[in-house]
Amino acid sequence: MTNQTDPADAPIDQLSFDDALAALQRTVAELEAGGQPLERSLALYERGVALHERCAKLLAEAELKVQQLVTRAGGALETIDVTPDSARDTE
Amino acid sequence: MDSGFRILSVGEAARAIATTVRADEQLRDLWVEGEVGRVTISSAGHAYFALKDDRAQLQCVWFRDDRVRSPFQPQTGLRVVAHGRVDVYEAQGALQLYVDSIQPSGVGDFAIRFEQLKAKLAAEGLFGSERKRPLPQRPAVVAVVSSPSGAAWKDVCQVFARRWPLTRVVLVACQVQGDGAPESIVRALRRIERHVGQLTEAGRAADAPALTIVARGGGSAEDLWAFNDERVVRAIVAHTLPVVSGVGHEVDVTLTDFAADVRAATPTAAAELVVPDRAEFASALARGAERMRVAGGRAVVAALRELEAERRVLDRLNPAARLAASRQLAGDLLDRATRALRVRLANVSAAEDRLAAALPSIALRLLGERRAALAEAAAALGVLGPQATLERGYGIVRRAADDAIVRDPAEVSAGSRLRIRVARGEFPATADDPRSAPG
Numbered sequence: 146m147t148n149q150t151d152p153a154d155a156p157i158d159q160l161s162f163d164d165a166l167a168a169l170q171r172t173v174a175e176l177e178a179g180g181q182p183l184e185r186s187l188a189l190y191e192r193g194v195a196l197h198e199r200c201a202k203l204l205a206e207a208e209l210k211v212q213q214l215v216t217r218a219g220g221a222l223e224t225i226d227v228t229p230d231s232a233r234d235t236e
Numbered sequence: 237m238d239s240g241f242r243i244l245s246v247g248e249a250a251r252a253i254a255t256t257v258r259a260d261e262q263l264r265d266l267w268v269e270g271e272v273g274r275v276t277i278s279s280a281g282h283a284y285f286a287l288k289d290d291r292a293q294l295q296c297v298w299f300r301d302d303r304v305r306s307p308f309q310p311q312t313g314l315r316v317v318a319h320g321r322v323d324v325y326e327a328q329g330a331l332q333l334y335v336d337s338i339q340p341s342g343v344g345d346f347a348i349r350f351e352q353l354k355a356k357l358a359a360e361g362l363f364g365s366e367r368k369r370p371l372p373q374r375p376a377v378v379a380v381v382s383s384p385s386g387a388a389w390k391d392v393c394q395v396f397a398r399r400w401p402l403t404r405v406v407l408v409a410c411q412v413q414g415d416g417a418p419e420s421i422v423r424a425l426r427r428i429e430r431h432v433g434q435l436t437e438a439g440r441a442a443d444a445p446a447l448t449i450v451a452r453g454g455g456s457a458e459d460l461w462a463f464n465d466e467r468v469v470r471a472i473v474a475h476t477l478p479v480v481s482g483v484g485h486e487v488d489v490t491l492t493d494f495a496a497d498v499r500a501a502t503p504t505a506a507a508e509l510v511v512p513d514r515a516e517f518a519s520a521l522a523r524g525a526e527r528m529r530v531a532g533g534r535a536v537v538a539a540l541r542e543l544e545a546e547r548r549v550l551d552r553l554n555p556a557a558r559l560a561a562s563r564q565l566a567g568d569l570l571d572r573a574t575r576a577l578r579v580r581l582a583n584v585s586a587a588e589d590r591l592a593a594a595l596p597s598i599a600l601r602l603l604g605e606r607r608a609a610l611a612e613a614a615a616a617l618g619v620l621g622p623q624a625t626l627e628r629g630y631g632i633v634r635r636a637a638d639d640a641i642v643r644d645p646a647e648v649s650a651g652s653r654l655r656i657r658v659a660r661g662e663f664p665a666t667a668d669d670p671r672s673a674p675g
Contacts, residue, residue: 190532203402209397
């Protein structure tokens, strides 16, 4: 997720799930509202299909990321990658 | 005005006493410890007994419905702690404790402390439904306050891995039982708050947990006691993120459950409540794509309506043009439009196979329908024939020699024999020199 640029401008295969989903919802809403020239409708449709595929792919391929919040010497907080079994009994 | 002296009826006096008793907050909700006197059970199933100590006694009524639900029954001579409200039974002028639950003295310690603390915190409004915050949809990051060695933590991870692995899970380790547990849980919640604060300040709010799950597996009342600790309850209420509690088994209820924004029956249920199931979500997405396909089809229909408009322009063409050219013109327009549409559709289908599968079939079917409608219109024109036009004063000129319709002065020469058809008949004519015709 990025706030600097409009995610709708990014290439579809680089969109995060949430951005792709939001873009898909906007696309469907615009298509359903109708009123655009045929070329625009077809372009929207094509984009919608690609966005849907992006979402479905991210959903199917996602792997859970597990982390632990640990306190470093000096009190700084940090998240470190762990597995469910390797998480440490430490604050 | 009342003189201040009045003789009351017995009923009025009893009512005055009852009103006074009912106005007392403490008497509405109290615990009384004492020894049970003689117990009588009425035919309706209500229990009547006195609670006594060395100074006084208090009449008690325990109605059937509450009594039969209780695993514990009062017996003469037992020391018990009864909970209920004090009220006046006016018909007998009796002041009684209306019991709703009874614990044996000492044994029900946890339950009593639980109820007392629950009543106190509820009175402060900590459990009010207006305090409950909505959970974020599909949180990208979830903090889990739990023990790293407990089953609860592993259960939560499994649910996320199966249902919604797009979420990142961050364990915030704490003790979940023992004397140090309440402080440890409170510290874990505070660490999350600091962590969220730091990320937000760094402009990385999206990387911060959006929700906290407090998880612990099942255990005895003593094991779960940390989750009834007042410090823990207050820390949960004050927590900056929405909290979902998943403590113990289905039957276990802790004050943490009341304090949380959402209570789940178990750690697994807590995780399931927080994220959707990806298989269900994928089907919903597919349904969305289907809606899109329908909308795309509708766009083609709209384009076909434009064709229809062109046909209406055609209908307005002048009668002379209709006579000979309507079929051809209609055909031309339709062909032109159809070609244009097909080219557009073909371009897209080259770009997107799926689109090609969906749209052209719709478009071609609809085009077919329109084409049939146009053919019908053209046929209607044909049936109408030239007669209507002739009725309006037009005529059809043919060369007598070959019956050809004359459209161009060049098709006749001086002296050509002609036949002219008008609405009600035909007559012969001879052409003058066409080149001498006026303008």
